[in-house]
Amino acid sequence: MVGITSYGGYIPLWRLPKENIAREWGQPPVPGEKAVASFDEDSITMSVAAAIDCLDGLNRDQIDALFFASTTPPYAEKQAASVVAICADLRTDMLTADYGNSLRAGTIAMRAAVDAVKAGTAKRAMVTAADMRIGTPRSTFEQNLGDGAAALLFGDTDVIAEIEGYHTISSSIIDVWRAEGETKLSSWEERFVSEEGYLKVVREAVSACLDKCGLAPKDISKAAYYASDPRRHGQMARALGLDAKAQIQDPLFGTVGCTGTAHAMMLLVATLEEAKPGDRILVANYGDGVDAYVLRVTEQIEKVRDRRGIRGHLQAKRALPDYATYMQWRDLVEVQPTANRPPMLSPSASALQRERDSILRFHGVKCRSCGTVQYPKQRICTKCRSKDDFEDVTISDKKGKVFTYSMDYIAGSTDVPLVIAIVNFDGGGRALLELTDRDINEVKIDMPVEFSLRRLYTAGGIHNYFWKAIPLRA
Amino acid sequence: MPGMKDRVAIIGMGCSKFGERWDAGRADLLVESCSEAFEDAGVGSEDIQAAWLGVQNGPISGQILAMALKLDYIPISRVENFCATGTDALRNACFAVAAGAYDLVLVAGVEKLKDSPFTGLVGGGPAMIDTGVTPPVPPPVQFALAATRYAYHYGMTIDELKRGLARISVKNHHNGAMNPKAHFQREITLEQVLNAPLVAWPLGLFDCCGVSDGSAAAIIATPELAKNFKHKDDYLLVKGIGLAIGHGEGMLEDDFGFVSFPESVRAAQVAYEEAGIKEPFKEIDHAEVHDCFSITENIIYEDLGFCPRGKGKEYVESGVFDLDGELAVNPDGGLKCFGHPIGASGIRMIYEVYLQLQGRAGPRQRKNPTIGLTHNLGGRPGSFSCAVGIFGQKN
Numbered sequence: 058m059v060g061i062t063s064y065g066g067y068i069p070l071w072r073l074p075k076e077n078i079a080r081e082w083g084q085p086p087v088p089g090e091k092a093v094a095s096f097d098e099d100s101i102t103m104s105v106a107a108a109i110d111c112l113d114g115l116n117r118d119q120i121d122a123l124f125f126a127s128t129t130p131p132y133a134e135k136q137a138a139s140v141v142a143i144c145a146d147l148r149t150d151m152l153t154a155d156y157g158n159s160l161r162a163g164t165i166a167m168r169a170a171v172d173a174v175k176a177g178t179a180k181r182a183m184v185t186a187a188d189m190r191i192g193t194p195r196s197t198f199e200q201n202l203g204d205g206a207a208a209l210l211f212g213d214t215d216v217i218a219e220i221e222g223y224h225t226i227s228s229s230i231i232d233v234w235r236a237e238g239e240t241k242l243s244s245w246e247e248r249f250v251s252e253e254g255y256l257k258v259v260r261e262a263v264s265a266c267l268d269k270c271g272l273a274p275k276d277i278s279k280a281a282y283y284a285s286d287p288r289r290h291g292q293m294a295r296a297l298g299l300d301a302k303a304q305i306q307d308p309l310f311g312t313v314g315c316t317g318t319a320h321a322m323m324l325l326v327a328t329l330e331e332a333k334p335g336d337r338i339l340v341a342n343y344g345d346g347v348d349a350y351v352l353r354v355t356e357q358i359e360k361v362r363d364r365r366g367i368r369g370h371l372q373a374k375r376a377l378p379d380y381a382t383y384m385q386w387r388d389l390v391e392v393q394p395t396a397n398r399p400p401m402l403s404p405s406a407s408a409l410q411r412e413r414d415s416i417l418r419f420h421g422v423k424c425r426s427c428g429t430v431q432y433p434k435q436r437i438c439t440k441c442r443s444k445d446d447f448e449d450v451t452i453s454d455k456k457g458k459v460f461t462y463s464m465d466y467i468a469g470s471t472d473v474p475l476v477i478a479i480v481n482f483d484g485g486g487r488a489l490l491e492l493t494d495r496d497i498n499e500v501k502i503d504m505p506v507e508f509s510l511r512r513l514y515t516a517g518g519i520h521n522y523f524w525k526a527i528p529l530r531a
Numbered sequence: 532m533p534g535m536k537d538r539v540a541i542i543g544m545g546c547s548k549f550g551e552r553w554d555a556g557r558a559d560l561l562v563e564s565c566s567e568a569f570e571d572a573g574v575g576s577e578d579i580q581a582a583w584l585g586v587q588n589g590p591i592s593g594q595i596l597a598m599a600l601k602l603d604y605i606p607i608s609r610v611e612n613f614c615a616t617g618t619d620a621l622r623n624a625c626f627a628v629a630a631g632a633y634d635l636v637l638v639a640g641v642e643k644l645k646d647s648p649f650t651g652l653v654g655g656g657p658a659m660i661d662t663g664v665t666p667p668v669p670p671p672v673q674f675a676l677a678a679t680r681y682a683y684h685y686g687m688t689i690d691e692l693k694r695g696l697a698r699i700s701v702k703n704h705h706n707g708a709m710n711p712k713a714h715f716q717r718e719i720t721l722e723q724v725l726n727a728p729l730v731a732w733p734l735g736l737f738d739c740c741g742v743s744d745g746s747a748a749a750i751i752a753t754p755e756l757a758k759n760f761k762h763k764d765d766y767l768l769v770k771g772i773g774l775a776i777g778h779g780e781g782m783l784e785d786d787f788g789f790v791s792f793p794e795s796v797r798a799a800q801v802a803y804e805e806a807g808i809k810e811p812f813k814e815i816d817h818a819e820v821h822d823c824f825s826i827t828e829n830i831i832y833e834d835l836g837f838c839p840r841g842k843g844k845e846y847v848e849s850g851v852f853d854l855d856g857e858l859a860v861n862p863d864g865g866l867k868c869f870g871h872p873i874g875a876s877g878i879r880m881i882y883e884v885y886l887q888l889q890g891r892a893g894p895r896q897r898k899n900p901t902i903g904l905t906h907n908l909g910g911r912p913g914s915f916s917c918a919v920g921i922f923g924q925k926n
Contacts, residue, residue, distance in 0.1 A: 463675030464732035
């Protein structure tokens, strides 16, 4: 039986209280907060974080396929999945594919992953879903949208949740969309979108799915399903005949927001975190149609409890200083840099390719002669001068400590001050890294840190990805 | 190994006004410093057989020196070694003269930084990975990393450290106020330094040297030939020069402490040995050192053996490094008052030693100086180029 074998999640550290947004526009206060990706994050970086969470304790060489799902990929033409795969330190002889353009991209990719395992194309296939959608300022989108990511691993051994049922509907309705070249979402009239689109078609698909499995709504332990906002979500619960108190997985609207393509999968991860063997989970995702799944949780679920997932990321959070910071991070407003510094030059693609192990895989080396770990990869050992006698060491899932640091007030960077640290890795080696997601009053020598892939900058149309240090997330 | 001691003479020197020289390009600055050097030595440009040009940031090749002075197709090598450029240019010229390849040569250093639109110095030490992924780490941040660690390592609070560092800036401004060639010629107070805006925490504005333009030059000859020129009785002799180039130890090895710069230690060792210096604090009269930042000077005291490790603050606060102390450090005002036109700084340092040993330092004059030291450092903590020179006169 094919099913889920592991799961992971990611929520950015930062939160924007919804009342801050409402206050800007002179609107009545709105409860809750939304998760806002930092200025150095995007759908690739968030997918990498979710993937690494999903792969905690697992052998990464086992992954045969990775499907990346998003409506906000960083490139219009350049595969994101291959970047996620190399940053997650996976093999190169594997299938990578991007699924996009639809809120359903993640659950469509799930279907593809399951089919790949069934067909023998992959023994282990991963799906990552991440989105960073933007609503026009003062819109309901702005209030409702949030950023986040989820990762699911599929296989046919050690399955923690089997796929019992599936039904899909394709729909060409124009309800919510974004045209080429646009950065913000468009929407048709609200009642049309929810009545003729969302409520009608999801009900149809879920009904058909349950019928196929010979199940009734009461047989569902938890329902994890997409909605654009809390009101529609509540409406759907009633429409599906589910008990709002007992059978509905918290849809995260007040704590994270609607995370687009990632949303249904993030809710599924949250459900799995709390699920018991024997539970039946209904997953429904909407966008140009519907994907509906029924999953049955197995005994194996107990063996996969130690991921950060959704719960772990919900706990560690920090409020954005103000709405202006949100606008700056999402390029909704142009701001004057705090210092006049030279523009970032486009990185050399040939140099990036040559150094990809050090830069993207975050590999250092360990000298076979004297055991010294050094980063980045070296030809000649810094301690014993041996030549080309190393084995690779993966740093990305290690922890580290701040050895020393400074805070640059004239860097002209987005975050002011720019915190630069020499970080010593657990197990040896060190690197000079930017510290992000940080509170400057908390930075100190010996502070424990972990590593997070971020987008340093974009120049010449090339996104330059690299690792930064972040304070340990709870 | 033969070494440099007493085999090379400096028979003339010149130094431009350092500062925001909107009125001068590289050629103007070179004409200013080299003309003074020619005049001081009593030579003409036609007497120069070869030249070395130290310039870090700017056009490549030695052609700009030839073009500035209209030199007559002589060999000119452009030397670059981060902030040690100036001293390294001189070092190479010394080799040529000591080897007997030339009798009379010119060394010039120049930098034109104020045509840049940017705040602060652009660029930093060599990146560990050369694809723009290494964070932009300009010099104030690089040295601030050492400041943060220094306080931690020696059990000081940041405030305690900053007080000691401020004393260094105050000392140097006191000296620079007496120097007509300096960019900044005014005194400052401890309070001004401590209250200055932050540049790279924990370093503030007055912990950092400025961005300036300038040039300095030297005419070098064999000691035998030196007897024929203006300074026939008081020319300088090179007693020793060391140059140490780092290999990134501090960036690669996690036990590198950031409270000492091995390049300074090693370059000084070579220079001391060549010059026969056994007790630096006692035998050296004055030292021009690389105070790009106050913390740098503090660490230099310890790396050059002027005081025990961890005692930099105590020593400077006691006054021993003041202009009238046992070992005057940066009697001309240092990088703090001159700024750091990179290619010129090393030679500007030697210019002060030259004036001191010849009794021409005016209000900054030390009593009976015999040995002067220059220390010139560039790159980043963890990987530097460092040159140390020791100068005296014939006995």
